[in-house]
Amino acid sequence: xxxxxxxxxxxxxxxxxxxxxxxxxxxxxxxxxxxxxxxxxxxxxxxxxxxxxxxxxxxxxxxxxxxxxxxxxxxxxxxxxxxxxxxxxxxxxxxxxxxxxxxxxxxxxxxxxxxxxxxxxxxxxxxxxxxxxxxxxxxxxxxxxxxxxxxxxxxxxxxxxxxxxxxxxxxxxxxxxxxxxxxxxxxxxxxxxxxxxxxxxxxxxxxxxxxxxxxxxxxxxxxxxxxxxxxxxxxxxxxxxxxxxxxxxxxxxxxxxxxxxxxxxxxxxxxxxxxxxxxxxxxxxxxxxxxxxxxxxxxxxxxxxxxxxxxxxxxxxxxxxxxxxxxxxxxxxxxxxxxxxxxxxxxxxxxxxxxxxxxxxxxxxxxxxxxxxxxxxxxxxxxxxxxxxxxxxxxxxxxxxxxxxxxxxxxxxxxxxxxxxxxxxxxxxxxxxxxxxxxxxxxxxxxxxxxxxxxxxxxxxxxxxxxxxxxxx
Ligand code: NAD
Numbered sequence: 001x002x003x004x005x006x007x008x009x010x011x012x013x014x015x016x017x018x019x020x021x022x023x024x025x026x027x028x029x030x031x032x033x034x035x036x037x038x039x040x041x042x043x044x045x046x047x048x049x050x051x052x053x054x055x056x057x058x059x060x061x062x063x064x065x066x067x068x069x070x071x072x073x074x075x076x077x078x079x080x081x082x083x084x085x086x087x088x089x090x091x092x093x094x095x096x097x098x099x100x101x102x103x104x105x106x107x108x109x110x111x112x113x114x115x116x117x118x119x120x121x122x123x124x125x126x127x128x129x130x131x132x133x134x135x136x137x138x139x140x141x142x143x144x145x146x147x148x149x150x151x152x153x154x155x156x157x158x159x160x161x162x163x164x165x166x167x168x169x170x171x172x173x174x175x176x177x178x179x180x181x182x183x184x185x186x187x188x189x190x191x192x193x194x195x196x197x198x199x200x201x202x203x204x205x206x207x208x209x210x211x212x213x214x215x216x217x218x219x220x221x222x223x224x225x226x227x228x229x230x231x232x233x234x235x236x237x238x239x240x241x242x243x244x245x246x247x248x249x250x251x252x253x254x255x256x257x258x259x260x261x262x263x264x265x266x267x268x269x270x271x272x273x274x275x276x277x278x279x280x281x282x283x284x285x286x287x288x289x290x291x292x293x294x295x296x297x298x299x300x301x302x303x304x305x306x307x308x309x310x311x312x313x314x315x316x317x318x319x320x321x322x323x324x325x326x327x328x329x330x331x332x333x334x335x336x337x338x339x340x341x342x343x344x345x346x347x348x349x350x351x352x353x354x355x356x357x358x359x360x361x362x363x364x365x366x367x368x369x370x371x372x373x374x375x376x377x378x379x380x381x382x383x384x385x386x387x388x389x390x391x392x393x394x395x396x397x398x399x400x401x402x403x404x405x406x407x408x409x410x411x412x413x414x415x416x417x418x419x420x421x422x423x424x425x426x427x428x429x430x431x432x433x434x435x436x437x438x439x440x441x442x443x444x445x446x447x448x449x450x451x452x453x454x455x456x457x458x459x460x461x462x463x464x465x466x467x468x469x470x471x472x473x
Contacts, residue, residue, distance in 0.1 A: 001186060003162060006072035006301045007294070009335040013069070015162045015184040020192040023154075026181050027125060027196040030152035033179040034124045038150040042099045045148060046092035048178050053088035055171040056081065062167040063136070070135050070161035072336055073290060073300035076255060080137045087144050091443065095148035098440055102447070106454070113457025120447035122150035127197030127221075129190045129212065131204045132160035132303050133258040133359075136168065142201035142224070143180060145443035152179035156193050158204075159186040160304050195219035199446060201437070202226070203260075205357075206382075206430050213433060224434035224445060226427060228357040229385025230264050232378040233414050234400060235276060236371065237269035238392030244272070245279035247390055251414025253287065253341045253361035256299045258307070261386045261408070261417045264358050267374045270367040277326065277345065277365065284327050284341035284363070291334050299361060301336035308337040311360035314353040315342065318364070323347050328361070355381060371400060379405045384428025388414040405429065 002011040018026070037045065056063065060081060067077035104118040126146040130138040135157055143153040157165060165182050172180050183189065187208070194200060194215045200223040202212045209227045216223040233251065235244040251263040268276045290297035302308040312331050319325065328342030339360055347354050347364040354364055368374040378387060387406040391397040394411055401409040407425040410416040417425065417438075424439035426432075435445040 001159060003159070004305060005069060005336070006303045006305075007069075007291070007336040009305070009333075009337070013163055015159065017159065017185040017189050018183050018192075019189075023183065023185070023189060023192050024196055026183060027154055027193075030154055030179050030181055031125050033177075034122075034150075034152035037147075037152060037177070037179045038122055042096035042148070042150075045150065046095055048175060049088045049092040049144065049148060051175045052171065052178055052180075053085040053092075055174045056085050056088075056168070059167055059171045059174070062170070063164060066163035066167050067136055068294070070132075070163045071300060071303050072294070073255075074294045076300065077136075080134055083137055084140050084144075087140070091144050091148040094440070095145075095443060098443060099149070099447070102444060113455060115454050115456060117452045117454070119450050119452070120149075120444075121450050122146075122447055123198040124152060125197045125199075126151040126153045126446055127193045127200045128153060128155040129193065129200070129202045129204065130155065130157045132158035133255065133260070135161035136164050138203050139164075139168075139182060141203070142437060142442075146199075146201070146446045147178060147180060149443050149446040151199070151446050153181075154193060154197060155180070155182040156185050156190050157182065159184075191215060194221060197221060200224070209432075222434070224437065225432045226260070226437055227385075227430060227432045228359075228383060229260050229262075229431050230355070230357055230381055230383040231261055231386045231388065231406070231415070232265040232267060232404075233263040233388040233390065234374050234378055234404075235266065235268040235272060236374075236389065236391040236396060236400065237271055238396055239269075239272065239390045240392070241272045241275035242279040244268075244390040245276050245283055247388070247412075247414045248276075248280060248363060249283050249287070249341060251388060251410075252363045253284075253299065254415070254418065256302065256339070257361040258303060258359050259415070259418055261415050262359070263388060263414050264362070264364075265354060265378070266363055266365045267368050267377055268365055269374075270369055273365070273367045277343070280363070280365075281327050281343055284343055287341050287361075289332070289338045289340065291336070291338055299338065299340070301334075301338050302331075302360070305337060307359050308339065311339060311358055311362060314351075314356065314358055315344070315362065318344055318347060318351045318353045321348065321351050323351060323353070323364070349377070349380065357383070375400065375403045379403075382430045385431035386410070386415065386417050386425075388416075390414075407431070
């Protein structure tokens with residue numbers, strides 16, 4: 001299977017997607033190694049995860065080069081590696097206490113004489129299926145806490161960005177005893193993975209997520225789904241329009257908008273519309289591309305050529321329905337495909353650019369007259385991943401933020417969930433299913449609970465359940 005280079009457009013790499021039999025053999029090998037991994041205990045595993053972080057650092061040049069070729073961006077690739085090694089060290093530090101705190105020993109309960117103890121039993125094999133927008137980061141976001149919990153992990157990253165897999169596996173193999181396999185494959189490989197695992201963590205689109213969840217349900221495999229979004233930013237009348245414009249630009253366009261928690265709809269209090277656009281448009285025009293020099297500029301190329309087509313079609317649909325493009329709007333073909341930050345006004349809710357996930361640096365802006373109207377517009381639609389509110393005070397932003405149908409809301413900033421995973425968040429509506437990836441739950445979801453009820457007194461005799469002893473009222 002040929003793989004396209006996002007900077008040049010050339011198909012300069014190839015993978016051989018694993019078939020079901022090869023995948024099943026890898027899954028069986030991981031299962032065989034899992035008991036020894038679990039037996040290391042949280043502290044033992046923490047030491048091995050730190051060793052993996054060190055090995056990733058040691059192999060950094062090859063991993064960096066592969067990620068750069070996968071994504072067409074250099075600084076963000078370095079950031080991905082940093083985030084993953086930090087995550088390995090963070091979970092290594094947190095897991096032992098977290099697992100100890102969650103366990104219960106000899107606790108009295110509702111029945112005199114009976115105590116209970118709860119132990120945490122890892123799912124033996126966790127499967128991960130991940131997308132192309134942050135290949136290393138999203139390939140390992142679920143894998144690291146699952147390993148820390150004591151599971152073996154089988155990861156199937158996107159076929160669009162597979163170059164990082166070999167240097168990553170070189171680091172895993174250098175450590176030796178971490179039961180993690182990251183494999184090359186496409187959608188069929190992903191489909192074959194689902195029934196082979198005991199828990200599935202999927203990140204990707206709603207359409208694929210639905211198929212994966214259905215397959216997981218048939219196989220009785222619990223699944224965590226992290227899916228798409230159409231995150232709104234609300235700019236209230238009390239906001240500073242220049243600050244709001246800077247937030248909108250950053251939260252919409254970082255990583256070329258190829259982030260699930262990108263701001264993709266901007267609602268502005270009508271009196272602020274003009275000053276907001278007057279700040280946003282020149283700021284958008286000042287943004288530069290990382291082409292031809294990868295070491296310069298703000299925005300990388302579209303990683304997936306088809307995504308550029310989707311974005312172009314949304315812009316064309318908006319223009320056909322009466323919207324105006326104030327800046328940007330044209331895909332630049334330099335072999336790879338780029339788009340400068342695009343500001344669109346006269347947008348209506350029936351336009352694809354307002355309703356459907358864009359995954360590009362596009363900012364449709366719509367004015368509103370009342371907060372009521374803004375909340376209703378923000379809450380319309382199918383998604384509920386994240387949202388943002390900018391106001392003159394945090395208290396005012398919070399009051400509106402609490403009314404939004406989203407699992408995370410940034411106040412007086414935007415897309416903070418692209419930087420933080422401190423606290424649990426639920427993905428509302430079609431944006432996901434299952435427990436939180438963020439916060440302590442990110443690890444605890446990989447542990448089943450086994451309770452032991454210990455009878456220290458006299459077991460109830462059958463007579464205690466007799467029909468005869470009940471006296472009618
Ligand atoms: P995608 O759904 O097309 O693919 C995701 C993964 O699923 C890939 O590895 C693919 O090979 C695999 N796959 C495809 N068909 C499959 C099948 N039938 N069974 C099993 N696996 C299958 O998504 P994408 O285009 O790679 O990524 C972009 C999407 O991911 C966007 O919608 C974005 O919002 C979402 N995303 C969500 C988050 C989040 O945390 N919520 C983070 C990043 C990206």
